[in-house]
Amino acid sequence: MSHANRQGTDCVFCDIVRGEAAAYVVNENEYAMAILDIQPLAVGHCLVIPKRHVPWWHELSPAEVESVFRLAHAVAGRLMQLLKPDFVALYARGRRIPHTHLFVVPTFGGDPLDRFFNALEGFQESAPALAALRDPKDLAALAARLRQG
Ligand SMILES: [Zn+2]
Numbered sequence: 001m002s003h004a005n006r007q008g009t010d011c012v013f014c015d016i017v018r019g020e021a022a023a024y025v026v027n028e029n030e031y032a033m034a035i036l037d038i039q040p041l042a043v044g045h046c047l048v049i050p051k052r053h054v055p056w057w058h059e060l061s062p063a064e065v066e067s068v069f070r071l072a073h074a075v076a077g078r079l080m081q082l083l084k085p086d087f088v089a090l091y092a093r094g095r096r097i098p099h100t101h102l103f104v105v106p107t108f109g110g111d112p113l114d115r116f117f118n119a120l121e122g123f124q125e126s127a128p129a130l131a132a133l134r135d136p137k138d139l140a141a142l143a144a145r146l147r148q149g
Pocket residue numbers: 005011012013014015052053054098099
């Protein structure tokens with residue numbers, strides 16, 4: 001059962017950070033915590049979360065960014081050492097639980113995550129709706145605009 005956090009919303013990750021919900025804690029540092037995902041895509045699938053309720057990773061403070069990614073890097077190193085996957089995939093979503101969480105997933109060729117990303121990349125390369133996004137002039141113009149930031 002969850003309850004309102006300091007921001008007035010229900011958030012299971014805030015409950016875990018406060019020690020009010022159970023979790024398989026793997027590691028933590030000043031602003032971040034690493035836990036096992038309880039619905040893993042692979043053995044060793046971890047989530048790295050900031051200790052503060054921040055919905056999207058790009059809204060983290062510079063200190064939180066450093067802490068969260070440093071912890072993800074440490075966890076990935078430990079996963080490589082212990083489980084010896086091909087590599088450790090890293091991605092961020094947050095659509096289902098709007099508290100930043102990095103997915104840190106040991107990956108082997110042909111496992112479910114590898115097949116999913118291969119299918120996604122196949123779709124990315126072949127979908128007619130995405131072909132319009134590949135125009136070299138548009139890509140060059142957008143890259144130039146992003147560099148100006
Ligand atoms: Zn939260």
